Amino acid sequence: MLTVDRREFIRASAMAAATLAASRTSRAVSLPILEEQPEGSPLKWQKAPCRFCGTGCHVMVGTENGKVVAIQGDQKAEVNKGLLCVKGYHVGLALYGKDRLTRPLLRKNGVLTPISWDEAIKTIAARIAANPKGFSFYGSGQWTIPEGYAANKFVKAGLGTNLVDANPRLCMASAVTGFLSTFGVDEPPGVYDDLDKCDVAIMWGNNMAEMHPVLFSRLVDRRTRGEKITIIDMTTRRTRTSDLADHVLFFKPHGDLAIANGIAHLLIKNGNFDRDFVAKHCNFRQLGTSEDPKAAPDMLGVPMTLDEFAKAVEPYTPEKVQELSGVPAEKIRMLGDLFGRRELRVNSLWCMGFNQHTRGTAINCIVHGIHLLSGHFGKPGDAATSLTGQPSACGTAREAGTLCHMLPGGLAIANPEHRKHAEEVWNLADGRISPKIGYHAVELFKRFNTPTDQGGDITTVWVQVTNPGQTIPNLQRNFLKKKGLADKFLIVSDVYPTATTELADLILPSAMWVEKNGMFGNSERRTQQWFKMIDPPGEARDDAWQTIAVSHALLEMGEAGMKDKSGKWLFHTADANGKEVPIWDWNHYYDVNVDERLFNEYRAFSRFKHKDLAPYQEYVKSRGLRWPVIQQADGTWRETRWRFAESDDPYVAKGAGFQFYHSVTKDDKALIWFRPHEHPPEMPDDQFPFWLCTGRVLEHWHTGTMTRRIPQLHRAMPKAYVEMNRADATSLGIRNGDLVTVKSRRGEIDLPVWIGGRGDPQPGSVFVPFFDETKLINLVTLDEYDPYSKQPDYKKCAVAIIRKA
Amino acid sequence: MSISGLVVTLSEDPGTSELAVTLLTSDRRLSVGERFGRRIAVIAETPSAEADRSLWDELCAMPGVEFIDVAYVGLDDQAAPHSPPLATPKEGTHAHS
Numbered sequence: 039m040l041t042v043d044r045r046e047f048i049r050a051s052a053m054a055a056a057t058l059a060a061s062r063t064s065r066a067v068s069l070p071i072l073e074e075q076p077e078g079s080p081l082k083w084q085k086a087p088c089r090f091c092g093t094g095c096h097v098m099v100g101t102e103n104g105k106v107v108a109i110q111g112d113q114k115a116e117v118n119k120g121l122l123c124v125k126g127y128h129v130g131l132a133l134y135g136k137d138r139l140t141r142p143l144l145r146k147n148g149v150l151t152p153i154s155w156d157e158a159i160k161t162i163a164a165r166i167a168a169n170p171k172g173f174s175f176y177g178s179g180q181w182t183i184p185e186g187y188a189a190n191k192f193v194k195a196g197l198g199t200n201l202v203d204a205n206p207r208l209c210m211a212s213a214v215t216g217f218l219s220t221f222g223v224d225e226p227p228g229v230y231d232d233l234d235k236c237d238v239a240i241m242w243g244n245n246m247a248e249m250h251p252v253l254f255s256r257l258v259d260r261r262t263r264g265e266k267i268t269i270i271d272m273t274t275r276r277t278r279t280s281d282l283a284d285h286v287l288f289f290k291p292h293g294d295l296a297i298a299n300g301i302a303h304l305l306i307k308n309g310n311f312d313r314d315f316v317a318k319h320c321n322f323r324q325l326g327t328s329e330d331p332k333a334a335p336d337m338l339g340v341p342m343t344l345d346e347f348a349k350a351v352e353p354y355t356p357e358k359v360q361e362l363s364g365v366p367a368e369k370i371r372m373l374g375d376l377f378g379r380r381e382l383r384v385n386s387l388w389c390m391g392f393n394q395h396t397r398g399t400a401i402n403c404i405v406h407g408i409h410l411l412s413g414h415f416g417k418p419g420d421a422a423t424s425l426t427g428q429p430s431a432c433g434t435a436r437e438a439g440t441l442c443h444m445l446p447g448g449l450a451i452a453n454p455e456h457r458k459h460a461e462e463v464w465n466l467a468d469g470r471i472s473p474k475i476g477y478h479a480v481e482l483f484k485r486f487n488t489p490t491d492q493g494g495d496i497t498t499v500w501v502q503v504t505n506p507g508q509t510i511p512n513l514q515r516n517f518l519k520k521k522g523l524a525d526k527f528l529i530v531s532d533v534y535p536t537a538t539t540e541l542a543d544l545i546l547p548s549a550m551w552v553e554k555n556g557m558f559g560n561s562e563r564r565t566q567q568w569f570k571m572i573d574p575p576g577e578a579r580d581d582a583w584q585t586i587a588v589s590h591a592l593l594e595m596g597e598a599g600m601k602d603k604s605g606k607w608l609f610h611t612a613d614a615n616g617k618e619v620p621i622w623d624w625n626h627y628y629d630v631n632v633d634e635r636l637f638n639e640y641r642a643f644s645r646f647k648h649k650d651l652a653p654y655q656e657y658v659k660s661r662g663l664r665w666p667v668i669q670q671a672d673g674t675w676r677e678t679r680w681r682f683a684e685s686d687d688p689y690v691a692k693g694a695g696f697q698f699y700h701s702v703t704k705d706d707k708a709l710i711w712f713r714p715h716e717h718p719p720e721m722p723d724d725q726f727p728f729w730l731c732t733g734r735v736l737e738h739w740h741t742g743t744m745t746r747r748i749p750q751l752h753r754a755m756p757k758a759y760v761e762m763n764r765a766d767a768t769s770l771g772i773r774n775g776d777l778v779t780v781k782s783r784r785g786e787i788d789l790p791v792w793i794g795g796r797g798d799p800q801p802g803s804v805f806v807p808f809f810d811e812t813k814l815i816n817l818v819t820l821d822e823y824d825p826y827s828k829q830p831d832y833k834k835c836a837v838a839i840i841r842k843a
Numbered sequence: 844m845s846i847s848g849l850v851v852t853l854s855e856d857p858g859t860s861e862l863a864v865t866l867l868t869s870d871r872r873l874s875v876g877e878r879f880g881r882r883i884a885v886i887a888e889t890p891s892a893e894a895d896r897s898l899w900d901e902l903c904a905m906p907g908v909e910f911i912d913v914a915y916v917g918l919d920d921q922a923a924p925h926s927p928p929l930a931t932p933k934e935g936t937h938a939h940s
Contacts, residue, residue: 045846048846049846049874049886049888051848051915052846052847052848052886052914052915052916053848053874053876053884053886054848054915055848055914055915056848056849056850056876056884056885056886056914056915057876057877057884058914059848059850059882059884059912059914060850060876060877060878060879060882060883060884060914061877061879061882124912124913124914127913127914127915127916128913128916131916749895749896750847750913750916751913753896753899754911754912754913
């Protein structure tokens, strides 16, 4: 029973939160700020980044008697300044679903049977030892940085393969190739501060009001304070972002390519591009040709002059762009004028609309290009910013390098100098790191779902912290075929049963969020840290421990790869006296801070590409720091907000103004690419006349495995649906709530129709969210991907809508 | 005890929205706060998770209520989490066929 005081406190907090939310048009709310803990309060408050999205809001977590009992926004955090969205306020409840996994389970004769951790670890080690080249890790942008780093080292140093990939392949890979193609190094040059300074914010296929509500509220709040800020929503369907935008521009799938080229055309034609900036700091590039007609040209491209670039974009007149994109010509001119005005600060923002795109690298490059061409770069408010959906897609997959073609610190497997550097840091023999790139996510699961005697060379997959059974495109081909392949072995480390554990042979219960130490890296290069606050339930254990324990088991079996060239175990850890701590034994795992040990080793990689990280203890003291973080003369550590700009980036030479020090062309210049408009690989036709777009909803985070177990969020959005345009529905005799079949060439599912709801697709399009594991929309989606990033396109395929009788 | 802070979005129609306000105000489980146009702050207090769910269903079905947002939830031991019906493996079950 609640005490009167506590009940009144909670009631007051609830009313304050609801009142603030009701009084504002954004979706973020703030709680009454508590400067001091009430005297005698039994709650212990500690900081942590939120478990959910890539915004990286900080929360204060209140624990009592070994349980999370309260959450509030962290007022000291620069990212969110005490605000949280509706998911953030409920993040504590994500730990307490009734069906948490608590014991290792091995499928014996088809039955999931509890086993000991010892048996589980030995089972995995034996499986890997029998065929190390047939083993792949599949991890996640929800891996903490130490977890991902450990898995990466296990595979690339320990097994000598590059068979590790992660789910940012499905969400951010095209952003990576876009940054690399333009700047020679990954991740946004700008930061969230740009939202506070811009005059124009352009959402490029990005429903920011629902997907990054705390960031969107920074834009909306500026308006309530009387600031003039223009929000432009470029979208394929009306959403809550549209409701708050000054201009809503509906475009056809792949129309974004044409629109961006149209802006470049107008900048050249009107002569109001930043000629001086371009001359000093940019080169132009276009794709070359490939000897193999089936292969994509390489990412380096071939040089072009400004005149050649002008000629290339000449066809993209406003009228032509209208034809290709559906956006009226006068709106294209409006965009061209905006970009041409040097006195405005323009912030472009995108997320999955650009990245889950078979020309994702191209559209990323073109939008970077129009910012460079127009000089809207590198000043507060002038930025081209990709946002991430996962809490550590940047910090783990992209920075710690848990992708099949990467090494930590943004280094590349394909580069011999980078492999040598990794061998030095890891004290490995020359040539230990394989030059052969591993399999990207779709290819990995395709091979895992192919009979071994038909080229399916991946026979064991270990999935940690992600749910490919719900997220891999074309599930029937790329995931469900595993059912009939008896020699394939799927290991899943997770916190709840999921669509993936349905087919698992071995299920391992994992610790979650504040049940373990952790570090994340958010969308603005901010590395954040937290300490373990409570114990995980049952026998659940940290994912990093699981990896380390298997590594040690392999060492004991005589696998030489698990030692460095000095004979020391790859994860050897000593205490302050130099004595080895047996961290492979769970009873001793927290005798030392393994996170700190792994992170400080990983730090050594970060300087190579000027992504400098501070020592672990600096992150303990702060609400995150944005790299590169450089130590000052007085011993303090200074973060960097605007990269490549002399005004803020310590690596830029004095007097340079801007310096792209990882320039592809090795002349400190960035690249402005010409990439043409191209149609999607699958388009509606008579048989499948609708475009299908998939995506997310405010209440649920990704596949819903956490948020669907939070009663309030589940109630607010209990099940998936298909949004239809009213005119389309009427023409098919479909009414709101009717059950229909959404069918593609690959599969079909039945869904209730929602007309006139939160989102409203354009005629000829439908939208289905992917959070509902009872409605697997990825049975229907297409597994075509960008030729450079290998990222699949979840936003466009052709479907039929059939009303069920 | 379950305490939630909600934002209720009322219908555009003045008649049904006023009806909704009357119904909300007269419900002992609810405390109605300030109104901002079509949005009104409400706190809901129920003795159990089951009662909370029942109230939720009633609010969603209430004439004049267009949408409900959740702004706050008090995490209390007695508000037992509810797991949605998921097709997931349990110990002792066979592989999904």
